[in-house]
Amino acid sequence: MTGSFASGQQIKMNSSQRILLWVISVLAIASAVYFFSPLFDSPVPSDNRTVENPDRDDNDDEKQHHQFALSVEVTEAAQELASIKSQTLMESFHTPEMRASAVVIPTQDLQLARSRCVEAEMQHRLAQVNEQGMSKELSRLKTLQQATGSVASKEVNFAQSNLLVAQAESGLKQQLVNNCHAEIRQQWPAPIADWIIKGGEDFNLLMAREQTVIKVILPVNQSLNQRATTIRWQQTNQENNVGQAQRLAAAFTADPVLSGETWYFLNKSSSLREGARLQVWVPNSDNALSGVMIPYQSVIWYAGQPWTYLRINDERFQRISLAEGIHSVEGIHLQRGIHPGDAIVTSGAQTLLSEEFKWQIHDEDDDDD
Structure with a gap:
């Protein structure tokens, strides 16, 4: 009787030990799966993960730059409805410029200066005509006086005085013309001054x-x-x-x-x-820089920076920062990050930005759930 009781206790104890060992084994396996499963999982691209182009041989800095650019996926049908269009970029050489x-x-400033000089020139011409008339009158009187003696000396003297006055008047008008020209040349450089004069x-x-x-x-x-x-x-x-x-x-x-x-x-x-x-x-430089020119119609602004969307494939677009680009009259010249042969969005970039944020909000809601 005593032997049977001891045997029963041993069987019960062995059963408890087996259950305990089984529980420990399950916990160990679960822990191993939890800690080591990320090492075996293949990465799944998300909407906010950089999509790599296998055909591009970027350097490490450019890959780091692309890593932080966001991407969005839009079906071809949705692109057609939103009028999303793109163009392939050519190599562009840009001379550094300063803004x-x-x-x-206003032409009024030039016209007023011209009018003052023209008026002075007209007054001088009138004075010259008057001087010429006085000179001819004096010559006529002198000729008559010498030929016939019918002209009194006082008439000749009076004509001589009139000629001197006319000459002085003509000289004064000429000085006014010179002053006007000098004033213009002091205000305007050649050839503008020459055009006015x-x-x-x-x-x-x-x-x-x-x-x-x-x-x-x-x-x-x-x-x-x-x-x-x-x-x-x-x-x-x-x-x-x-x-x-x-x-x-x-x-x-x-x-x-x-x-x-x-x-x-x-x-x-x-x-x-x-x-x-x-x-x-x-x-401000004689050396031209090689790169691509991003037209302003492809540029969108977000967080105080210019961006553009790079087409990765038929349905994937990646937002690239243009903060390192050089602004010019045609657009933003970029030397890195986007290359000749790449396609950028020229129409519908704002729609892509909205779509990108919509997916971000959707992902955040999923995380909350």
Whole structure:
């Protein structure tokens, strides 16, 4: 009886030990799966993970740059509905430029200066005609006096006095003309001063507003590259209104507000209004940089930075920062991150940005659940 009881206790104890060992084994296996399963799982691309292009041989810095760019996936049907379009980029060479401000000179300033000189010149011509008349009258009286003696000496003396007055008047008018020309040359550099003084075709084109003079004010402590003969301008808040202007001469006076170096340029276009404020890009280097030009229509702004969307495949787009790019009149020139042959979105970028944020909000809701 005692032996049976002991045997039963041993069987019960062995059964408890087996259950305990089984529980410990299960916990050990579960722990191993929990800690080591991430090492065996293959990465699944998410909406916010960088999509790599196997055909591109980027350097490490560019891969790091792409790693932080966000991406979004949109079906081809949705792209058609949203009018999302893209274009392939070509290699672009860009000469470094500095941005400056400019203003279109009103033609009224030039016209008033021209009018003062023209009036002075007309007065001088009248004085010359009067002088010539007095000179002829004196010659006639002297001839009569010598030939017939019928002319009194006092008449000859009176004519002589009139001629002297006319000569003095003509000299005074000539001095007024010279003063007017000197005033213009003190205010305007050549060739602008010559246009005002002489008139002619160039002045007439300005008055007809077929050409305009632009005053460019460079940033403080910046100087114009002496090899820079052409600048590019852009109408403020009008990205499509752009053009070029040729260098004329340096201004004699500095701008009272900006105090930067001031130059005059000639715009051979009638698309600018007098007094209009412009942004200009002035070349400040002779070396051209290789890269791609991102047109402004492809640029979107978020968090104070410019961005563009790079097409990865038919349905995947990646947002790339343009913060390191160089702004120019055509767009933003980028030397790294996007390459010739890449396709960027030219229409519908704002829609992609909204779609990207929509998926982010959706993912956050899933995490909360």
